[in-house]
Amino acid sequence: MTRPDLLCIGSVLWDVIGRSTAHMTQGSDRPGRITRLPGGVALNIAMAAKAYGMTPALLSVVGRDPAGEELVAALDHMGLVTRTLYRSDDLPTDVYMAVEGGNGLIAAIADAHSLEAVGDKILRPLQDELQGWEGPVALDGNLTADLLAQIAQDPRFAATDLRVAPASPGKAERLLPFLTHSSATLYVNLEEAGLLLHRAQTDAAEAAQALRARGLHRALVTDGPRLAACAHADGVEAHHPPDVMVTRVTGAGDTFMAAHIAAEREGAGPEAALRRAVDAAATYVSGDTY
Template sequence: MKHQTYRVYEAIKLDPLASQQALAERLGMSRESVAGHIMQLTRQGYILGKGYLLAEQNTYVVIGGANVDIHGHSTDTITSHDSNPGTISQSPGGVGRNIAENLARLGEHVHLIASIGLDQRGNWLIEQTRSTGVETHNILRHDTLPTGTYLAINNDSGQLQAAIADMRIIDTLDAQKLSQKQALLQSAYCIIVDANLSCDTITWLARQTFSAQLVGDAVSTAKAARLRPILPKLNLLKVNQDEARAILGSTETDPKKLAQALLHEGVDEVLLSLGSQGVLYFSAEHGQQTPCHPTLPISDTGAGDALLAGYLSACQQNKNLDDSLSFALACAAMTLESPHANHPELTVQNVTQWIEDL
């Protein structure tokens, strides 16, 4: 940052609501010159909006899916083509949203960019997300499409019998809308992209030049291949084996070879989930498999989202690789032991204590 621009930046930090004329008089500069420096600071991501909202350090920005999960659980053997007694519950969901919530619960400053309907379900979803500490003012509201909804029916053993996913709204999160968030994206410490986004949107993100670390989550086997255009830009990619094969167009069964192939495509670090076998970490310098912590799973929903958030949080805590992977797996294990997609007590202190109690 040039000296005069830095002077303007420091003056705004002291008085964010000062007018351009007041800043000019204080700095002995012309109002036009101050305006030029403010424009430059905005383009570079140091200023985020009106009132000279300044960018915070170590900010995460998550771009991806946010939806409402509705689960029906039959209390008896399901009878097809008939009404079945049971329970119905509603909870916040969506890979991007889940990652954002986990990061916020772990003490990170995180913004969520997602498309949500202008409806009551959307209002509820935003309020639930905001209450966990996630910054939600960059969420985009759509006035015609409903909030994304996942409707699942489980039998009396908890096994999925059928589901309907109405996620049409995610495709409205396009390049034009994201370009309006350039200041936030330019100021971010880390940008997390999930594969719920359309191919066109991910391709647009791949063409941008961000100073932030770029992290990808493959989401599912059906959507993972959407990340191909952005692979050379990714500092970190979280996948499972099926998702890795989908991205690579491969039938390879050796997880180490899958991870190495992703590195060959330009990814700096790979977190390859092995399910009950733990996680495989690969980079140009290291390759190691870390087993899962012992746990009594209740639901596997959201465990992968917690794994990624836990790893990012551990790196932010400057933990070494072994401790980072252990912390990430503990976040996943705690989530497995919870009936919710996000463990409501997921904090650095609680995760650390959980590991110590093993």
């Protein structure tokens, strides 16, 4: 039986993405392409981590509807560990829908109602084959505020290498309980950092240091094509992304997080790991492979 080396807890669903190369605003109607791909924050992190040589296990919910059966089959084919998924007989498989233009994300809707409905049932593998887990955990903010607060206080995660992403600015404040967690690392963009700090931040380095000052163990803050930073107990690292043509946006932050986890697993220090993550995200948004 395949033994995972990373747990990815959160949304596992279908991404339906409409992309156009044209500049778009509210009400725009432009030609483009519409794709359906496996997605969700937890799954995006898992797929990227798999590409970097890791073996992620998924803790989430997927329905037993046709969409769910197709999704699990696709994940099995990728080599991800899916036996840890909670399979629901009566809840549909979740879905995310977004529209992207040449000027970035225009709008998105995340239908994660099934994930919210099952609550802590997705954590059941931690009582069975994953009991005593000591490896890294990637946690996404699509979980309910109550479940995230429960995890932040759960003794099973007290000393865990916990990596947390907010999923979207609208869900950033759900991560407030992790600001005082003894070993949590938050991966946020500049807007999300401002929401957690209740004031706008000038740049990623300032935001990362401010999060540390609030008690956070470690903070990684990105700002699109501008400076990215990592604040930790020994200081602050910062790195500017390379200039690239942006062809896609959805999943860039998840790729950043997975690349950073994989780099540290290989022994990279803070500066090298940040550079690896920034470069991986730039490669992703340019449309190239990992």
